[in-house]
Amino acid sequence: MDFTEFKRRMLGQFRLDLQSYKENQLKRRLESMMVRQKIASFGELYKLLTEDRMAYETFLDQLTINVSEFFRDPQRWNDIQKTILPALLQNRSTLKIWSAACSNGPEPYSLAILLDEMTHGKMHRLDASDIDKNILSAAAIGKYNQDMVRNVSPQRLQKYFTREGNYYLVNDAIKKRVNFKRHDLLIEPYGQGYDLIVCRNVTIYFTREAQDRINSKFSQALTAGGIFFIGGSEMIFNYQELGLEKVLPCFYRKA
Numbered sequence: 066m067d068f069t070e071f072k073r074r075m076l077g078q079f080r081l082d083l084q085s086y087k088e089n090q091l092k093r094r095l096e097s098m099m100v101r102q103k104i105a106s107f108g109e110l111y112k113l114l115t116e117d118r119m120a121y122e123t124f125l126d127q128l129t130i131n132v133s134e135f136f137r138d139p140q141r142w143n144d145i146q147k148t149i150l151p152a153l154l155q156n157r158s159t160l161k162i163w164s165a166a167c168s169n170g171p172e173p174y175s176l177a178i179l180l181d182e183m184t185h186g187k188m189h190r191l192d193a194s195d196i197d198k199n200i201l202s203a204a205a206i207g208k209y210n211q212d213m214v215r216n217v218s219p220q221r222l223q224k225y226f227t228r229e230g231n232y233y234l235v236n237d238a239i240k241k242r243v244n245f246k247r248h249d250l251l252i253e254p255y256g257q258g259y260d261l262i263v264c265r266n267v268t269i270y271f272t273r274e275a276q277d278r279i280n281s282k283f284s285q286a287l288t289a290g291g292i293f294f295i296g297g298s299e300m301i302f303n304y305q306e307l308g309l310e311k312v313l314p315c316f317y318r319k320a
């Protein structure tokens with residue numbers, strides 16, 4: 066079985082759209098994974114994934130890099146705190162937010178911390194999703210090493226985390242603000258009426274066609290005036306076609 070046939074079968078068997086990932090990058094990742102696990106061919110890999118559910122979960126875990134951290138790109142988070150959230154909160158008192166491809170949770174928890182500070186205990190709807198079940202289990206636990214909290218101020222560490230040795234555990238008051246669920250951005254339908262959608266550092270793994278498709282779906286999922294927050298190395302070339310306007314670096318507003 067060659068790589069093309071492997072991708073075709075994965076779509077049929079698991080509804081996993083590997084065709085939408087950048088081919089060379091994906092192939093390299095899978096081949097190095099196969100070397101590590103002593104799997105000789107794509108045929109053998111496919112057989113393993115169909116026979117062993119755990120192997121499939123591990124496979125999803127390795128599809129892309131899971132790296133994340135709290136307040137990643139601090140300048141952009143400063144913009145969210147000083148400009149974006151205050152403007153959104155002027156129009157409505159509770160917000161509907163989606164952190165898509167949230168990895169092990171620092172992104173939605175960073176949002177939850179800001180909202181707690183800015184709206185003093187008011188509950189907002191904060192959805193967070195990822196394709197990878199294992200990483201969502203880690204997100205629900207909410208335990209992070211020092212590198213992942215390096216942009217969190219000492220005051221916030223004190224207020225929103227409990228220290229356990231070299232790790233920091235997010236407090237329950239912040240955890241209960243976030244609803245985690247499994248969601249595949251390439252295959253599954255999107256929600257509606259979001260005031261803010263954050264999707265950062267994942268579309269870099271997708272082909273240009275897939276990027277266009279999902280950016281269009283994100284735009285449709287936003288409410289009028291809603292904000293789309295993307296990663297520092299990402300770009301939406303056709304944002305005007307999608308009914309978006311540029312507000313600040315990494316931020317687009319639905320017209």
Ligand SMILES: C[S@@+](CC[C@H](N)C(=O)[O-])C[C@H]1O[C@@H](n2cnc3c(N)ncnc32)[C@H](O)[C@@H]1O
Nearest residue numbers: 130131133166168195196197249250265266267
């Ligand atoms: C590098 S992390 C980004 C985490 C966070 N957004 C940030 O910027 O810090 C990329 C995440 O995308 C997820 N991912 C990959 N393909 C996906 C897909 N088709 N649908 C949803 N999530 C996906 C991975 O599981 C991984 O957790």
